[in-house]
Amino acid sequence: MQRNTTSRARLLAAAEQVFYEQGIAKTNIDAVARTAGVTKPTVYAHFASKSALVAGALEARQQRIAADLAAHLTGEDPGAPRLTALFAWLASWYEHSSHRGCAFLNAAAESAGDDEVAAAVRAEKQWLLEVVHGLCEEAECDAPDELALQLLLLIDGVAARVLVHGTGRAAEATVAAADAAAVLLAAASQSHDQS
Numbered sequence: 001m002q003r004n005t006t007s008r009a010r011l012l013a014a015a016e017q018v019f020y021e022q023g024i025a026k027t028n029i030d031a032v033a034r035t036a037g038v039t040k041p042t043v044y045a046h047f048a049s050k051s052a053l054v055a056g057a058l059e060a061r062q063q064r065i066a067a068d069l070a071a072h073l074t075g076e077d078p079g080a081p082r083l084t085a086l087f088a089w090l091a092s093w094y095e096h097s098s099h100r101g102c103a104f105l106n107a108a109a110e111s112a113g114d115d116e117v118a119a120a121v122r123a124e125k126q127w128l129l130e131v132v133h134g135l136c137e138e139a140e141c142d143a144p145d146e147l148a149l150q151l152l153l154l155i156d157g158v159a160a161r162v163l164v165h166g167t168g169r170a171a172e173a174t175v176a177a178a179d180a181a182a183v184l185l186a187a188a189s190q191s192h193d194q195s
Contacts, residue, residue: 015057087178094170101163
């Protein structure tokens with residue numbers, strides 16, 4: 001059992017790396033198996049298809065992102081400081097581990113029509129929306145649903161800038177997004193204070 005768990009974990013780590021760095025369409029199962037140090041039959045023993053492997057890799061990445069973000073936000077004061085700290089975390093994440101932008105948006109673009117991959121992408125975007133929404137509520141913002149959607153657009157915009165311009169522009173893009181978020185947050189807080 002331990003060996004199977006280890007093989008699966010290695011496969012997911014390899015798939016996450018290779019699909020992100022080389023692209024899903026350009027990467028075949030053999031490349032993932034080589035990177036993981038397993039055989040092709042081992043891949044299919046754990047995942048029924050390439051789509052299942054891609055979805056599994058995306059889910060593993062989302063879990064890693066969730067843990068990293070949670071650790072970052074734990075050190076921040078509740079309320080508005082925690083919400084704005086989201087953008088500092090984003091800058092750090094892109095600087096250290098995401099030179100091709102958002103793996104989930106990339107997967108959506110590369111795997112159009114693949115329901116299994118699309119479900120993993122939607123799950124991550126829903127999770128992120130819920131995190132941002134929770135931070136908006138914690139900051140006692142007016143209209144947290146609307147503000148969370150606006151902030152998610154800023155977050156996805158940063159991902160697009162990183163994809164197009166590389167990580168050298170990650171800090172610039174996140175500063176611009178953080179500035180825009182601060183304006184939105186101030187407007188939402190002002191509206192809340194007046195009610």
